Amino acid sequence: MNRTLRARGPIALLVQVSAFVRKELVEIVRQPRLLITLVFGPFILLVIFGNSYRQEGVRLRTMFVGPPSGAYEKAVEQYRNTLEQYVRVLGYTADQHAAERDLAEGRADLVVVFPSDAIEQLNAGKQATVLVLNDKLDPVQTAAVEIAARLAVQEVNASIIATVVAKAQLAADPVDALMTASVQAGSVLNDAAARRDPDAIRKASTDVSARVADLRQSTTVVAGLVESVGSPDITQQQRVHLERVESTLTQVETLAADVRGAADNSSLVIQRAADISRSLESIRPEVDQLDDVDANVLVRPFAAVTRTVLPQPIGVTAFFAPSSIALLLQHLALSLAALTLVRDRALGLLEILRVGPTSVLAVIVGRFIAFAVAGVAVAAALIVAVTQFLDVPNLGPPVWVWTSVVMLLTASVALGMVIALVSRTDSEVVQYAMLVLLASLFFGGFVLDLHLFNTAGRALSWVLPVTWAIKVLQQVMLRGQDPVGRDFAALGAQIAVYGSVALMLFRRRLRVS
Amino acid sequence: MNDRRTYKTSDAVSATNLCKSFSGDAVISNVTFTVPEGTIVGFIGPSGSGKTTLVRLMTGIHAPTSGDILFHGRTPTKLSRAERQEIGYLPQLPVLFHELTVWHNLSFHASLYGVRLRRRRRLHELLDFVELGDDRNKHVSDISGGMQRRLALAGALVHDPKYLFLDEPTAGIDPILRQKFWDHFRTLRDDGRTLVVTTQYVGEAANCDYVAVLSEGELVLIDTPEGLRRYAFDSESVEVTTVSPQPDALFAELTAIPGVRELPERINPVSVRLAVDNAAEIIPTLAMWFEQRGVTLVGCREELPDYDDVFVRIIERHRASLVGAS
Numbered sequence: 134m135n136r137t138l139r140a141r142g143p144i145a146l147l148v149q150v151s152a153f154v155r156k157e158l159v160e161i162v163r164q165p166r167l168l169i170t171l172v173f174g175p176f177i178l179l180v181i182f183g184n185s186y187r188q189e190g191v192r193l194r195t196m197f198v199g200p201p202s203g204a205y206e207k208a209v210e211q212y213r214n215t216l217e218q219y220v221r222v223l224g225y226t227a228d229q230h231a232a233e234r235d236l237a238e239g240r241a242d243l244v245v246v247f248p249s250d251a252i253e254q255l256n257a258g259k260q261a262t263v264l265v266l267n268d269k270l271d272p273v274q275t276a277a278v279e280i281a282a283r284l285a286v287q288e289v290n291a292s293i294i295a296t297v298v299a300k301a302q303l304a305a306d307p308v309d310a311l312m313t314a315s316v317q318a319g320s321v322l323n324d325a326a327a328r329r330d331p332d333a334i335r336k337a338s339t340d341v342s343a344r345v346a347d348l349r350q351s352t353t354v355v356a357g358l359v360e361s362v363g364s365p366d367i368t369q370q371q372r373v374h375l376e377r378v379e380s381t382l383t384q385v386e387t388l389a390a391d392v393r394g395a396a397d398n399s400s401l402v403i404q405r406a407a408d409i410s411r412s413l414e415s416i417r418p419e420v421d422q423l424d425d426v427d428a429n430v431l432v433r434p435f436a437a438v439t440r441t442v443l444p445q446p447i448g449v450t451a452f453f454a455p456s457s458i459a460l461l462l463q464h465l466a467l468s469l470a471a472l473t474l475v476r477d478r479a480l481g482l483l484e485i486l487r488v489g490p491t492s493v494l495a496v497i498v499g500r501f502i503a504f505a506v507a508g509v510a511v512a513a514a515l516i517v518a519v520t521q522f523l524d525v526p527n528l529g530p531p532v533w534v535w536t537s538v539v540m541l542l543t544a545s546v547a548l549g550m551v552i553a554l555v556s557r558t559d560s561e562v563v564q565y566a567m568l569v570l571l572a573s574l575f576f577g578g579f580v581l582d583l584h585l586f587n588t589a590g591r592a593l594s595w596v597l598p599v600t601w602a603i604k605v606l607q608q609v610m611l612r613g614q615d616p617v618g619r620d621f622a623a624l625g626a627q628i629a630v631y632g633s634v635a636l637m638l639f640r641r642r643l644r645v646s
Numbered sequence: 647m648n649d650r651r652t653y654k655t656s657d658a659v660s661a662t663n664l665c666k667s668f669s670g671d672a673v674i675s676n677v678t679f680t681v682p683e684g685t686i687v688g689f690i691g692p693s694g695s696g697k698t699t700l701v702r703l704m705t706g707i708h709a710p711t712s713g714d715i716l717f718h719g720r721t722p723t724k725l726s727r728a729e730r731q732e733i734g735y736l737p738q739l740p741v742l743f744h745e746l747t748v749w750h751n752l753s754f755h756a757s758l759y760g761v762r763l764r765r766r767r768r769l770h771e772l773l774d775f776v777e778l779g780d781d782r783n784k785h786v787s788d789i790s791g792g793m794q795r796r797l798a799l800a801g802a803l804v805h806d807p808k809y810l811f812l813d814e815p816t817a818g819i820d821p822i823l824r825q826k827f828w829d830h831f832r833t834l835r836d837d838g839r840t841l842v843v844t845t846q847y848v849g850e851a852a853n854c855d856y857v858a859v860l861s862e863g864e865l866v867l868i869d870t871p872e873g874l875r876r877y878a879f880d881s882e883s884v885e886v887t888t889v890s891p892q893p894d895a896l897f898a899e900l901t902a903i904p905g906v907r908e909l910p911e912r913i914n915p916v917s918v919r920l921a922v923d924n925a926a927e928i929i930p931t932l933a934m935w936f937e938q939r940g941v942t943l944v945g946c947r948e949e950l951p952d953y954d955d956v957f958v959r960i961i962e963r964h965r966a967s968l969v970g971a972s
Contacts, residue, residue, distance in 0.1 A: 140761065
């Protein structure tokens with residue numbers, strides 16, 4: 134060879150690396166449709182997904198079935214507003230077969246069948262079963278149906294109990310009136326004492342005792358109700374109030390008995406009558422509170438209010454954007470690397486490499502650089518697009534985003550090369566790439582949280598580059614926090630392992646047959 | 647006729663009892679030959695005769711199943727990077743990337759061989775040589791098969807290698823450019839390069855220093871082009887043309903001249919064809935013989951049989967010998 138033509142030492146290696154960088158990049162750039170698909174495809178899909186997903190949750194179309202013109206039909210109508218929080222009420226029918234046909238033909242999502250023997254079941258001390266039918270294939274949706282059904286039945290139960298409690302409170306309503314009557318009886322006693330009329334004093338004190346006895350009975354009923362159905366906090370608070378009311382009423386009864394016994398002792402009667410009125414007035418707030426607790430509050434003491442502690446609320450588009458970008462980049466790098474290698478093999482490039490002086494390292498590194506550059510360009514376009522046009526937050530330090538993108542691309546290129554080197558044809562490569570894509574969808578944390586998997590499932594997720602990239606990108610972009618070092622370490626380990634395997638397999642391929 | 651030789655420093659390639667099988671099927675059988683330094687050795691044979699496999703064995707793409715092959719005294723599969731840098735290889739199917747331009751493809755091959763990045767002049771020279779200078783910005787998908795072949799040849803030459811292994815470099819090339827290629831190959835040879843060229847164009851044998859004829863994985867013959875002719879016809883041929891028609895009896899007397907093998911074959915009333923041992927030696931004798939008998943000659947020249955005929959004759963003889971042997 135003409136020595137003036139030859140590059141030397143590390144420069145020769147760089148020249149060889151540059152051959153593959155340029156070749157791969159030119160081949161990618163020469164495919165504008167591929168580039169458009171890579172950038173605009175996922176962006177448009179995210180736009181459609183974000184706009185079409187009903188974030189308020191899916192309310193299932195529900196048909197209720199039960200005996201005709203019964204209490205259930207009234208209950209469904211009566212509690213319609215409550216039920217509509219969980220399901221969309223289609224109506225009530227006595228024809229279960231017709232309802233099931235609606236379910237089978239897709240006109241209804243759920244059929245709720247009330248028991249026709251509820252009274253018998255309750256009388257026998259058993260719960261009456263409400264049957265909820267659904268035809269969902271998706272196990273996640275089936276779980277959602279179960280939760281919605283459970284919530285709806287709980288809500289119906291709570292509504293019924295609230296009604297009973299309210300009625301019981303109405304039955305015990307004299308609490309307020311009896312309190313007033315007791316106070317008035319005390320005033321009459323004071324008047325009689327002031328007139329120093331022993332007969333009137335005896336009559337008025339007897340009346341005070343009677344009113345107080347009624348008041349004690351009524352407060353005991355209300356307290357028992359609270360004790361039975363109220364929340365622990367409310368029960369505790371009411372118990373304190375009740376104890377004070379009861380001790381005061383006992384004291385008042387004692388005072389009234391003293392007055393009756395000393396009706397002729399005008400100074401003592403005047404003092405005791407004043408004590409009675411003061412005592413009764415002192416417990417009025419507690420008695421009012423016993424009466425004031427709303428039946429709904431008694432039955433549903435807690436209302437959930439959720440508030441995110443994230444820097445900003447995350448919508449469905451924002452949530453899926455980082456994982457979509459990670460998944461796309463993995464698929465892009467893996468497929469390009471794998472297909473290029475197989476195509477080059479079919480073209481006969483390996484023969485040239487076997488004869489020539491090209492280093493295997495140059496071939497591998499050249500491709501890594503080329504696909505990393507292409508991937509970073511695609512990632513930049515996508516990240517700018519989703520942050521600018523879809524309002525996806527990118528809160529964390531950009532250095533972590535780009536570090537994870539580069540590491541994801543490198544690991545994916547290495548994995549793609551391994552796939553190419555164990556495949557014989559383009560078709561095999563495509564099949565393997567699809568398998569990796571499917572595995573990434575199921576186990577990469579794209580749809581389901583990794584905590585939902587057992588050890589075997591998690592182990593599969595660990596070997597996928599996208600698993601760690603999704604974690605890092607969500608952590609940095611959505612939470613605005615620094616990533617966990619372990620995630621980068623895992624990506625680094627994948628680069629080392631897949632890269633070494635690719636290098637080893639490539640050397641073996643270049644070995645003489 | 648296998649030329650059994652041991653390796654000499656003057657040999658670029660030396661093969662001894664070389665065999666190569668794929669899945670038990672013998673593709674190369676017991677082949678022995680050498681490629682001397684600074685020569686053009688052509689491998690000619692029908693399709694499937696093992697030419698490409700032989701080139702792959704010489705370049706170290708394949709290892710032999712048995713026998714030995716040496717490139718400069720070293721096993722081709724174990725050459726160092728520096729030794730590989732001295733080899734130019736043109737595979738039978740051009741390794742070109744269709745999405746890249748002519749220029750980028752040539753540049754890619756240059757980079758593979760570590761040609762420095764300031765190489766525009768070299769690339770222009772080569773593209774002009776293969777007459778693709780004006781097409782350098784075209785994509786390979788837009789040029790013809792012949793142009794692709796030329797570009798692939800430029801790729802094999804781009805690093806100015808000392809040893810060239812060219813598998814059918816002139817396939818699909820027009821005769822004028824083909825001749826230009828061969829002129830260039832001879833120039834390279836004259837500069838001290840060694841070329842191993844396979845071809846299906848039997849006529850190209852004349853351009854080689856040595857020609858090896860392959861048939862069904864066996865080396866039938868390796869010799870100079872002239873030696874090939876001699877082997878094919880067992881003799882050389884001289885055509886004699888007289889001014890006026892001469893009787894058969896006169897021509898029959900020619901058999902008395904030493905070196906004339908058999909009765910002349912009359913071509914027309916004034917011309918006959920003579921089978922002789924050595925045409926160059928006998929032509930002056932013949933001229934004198936006719937002059938002594940007062941016969942004026944229009945011409946007396948060696949008749950060179952077409953290499954197609956030579957090739958067909960050699961292959962037929964080889965096959966006949968195989969049938970006879972079996």
